[in-house]
Amino acid sequence: DAGVTQSPTHLIKTRGQHVTLRCSPISGHKSVSWYQQVLGQGPQFIFQYYEKEERGRGNFPDRFSARQFPNYSSELNVNALLLGDSALYLCASSFAGREKLFFGSGTQLSVL
């Protein structure tokens, strides 16, 4: 079975632009979480979705938004990109959101 897949794997944007990152969970998993990982730090929680509803939100500005689709895939959107948004963005899936997470390999975003 396929694991968690994320696209694209790498992305370069300039300040002020908008970006959309995509995630497909493991088949049968209904929960998707998004994390931001800056170099040298642990992953920081951004959002969790379960059954298409937002279940949790981390301490990120409103420029960050997400949604989950009926097939349980998810998008993370970031508007008005800043240099500080450069990071590895990780998606994780689980069956119901309160058990072990399965992570994708991430999208490496560079903002110039």
Next chain:
Amino acid sequence: DAKTTQPPSMDCAEGRAANLPCNHSTISGNEYVYWYRQIHSQGPQYIIHGLKNNETNEMASLIITEDRKSSTLILPHATLRDTAVYYCIVVSTGYSSASKIIFGSGTRLSIRP
């Protein structure tokens, strides 16, 4: 803020047991201890979890103290491929929990040949 405290780095000789400590003194009754590891440039990988009893699987053993305020992850025979950052995380599985899993800075484990 993370609910756990881990040493920033450790090293271990290849073939020996690696013992990674974690302090979670504010853990509450419905919170589990989870361990993940992250090998460079990859997403974190689940290792093991437990509530109050010791647990063992094909990857590692988890020893939780009786008062549940600390735990130790044991990799019985460390190999070079075990070089990674190891995260100890406290997770609430209560129905009304916020369900956000908070990673700390982890322990960078280096395995020396």
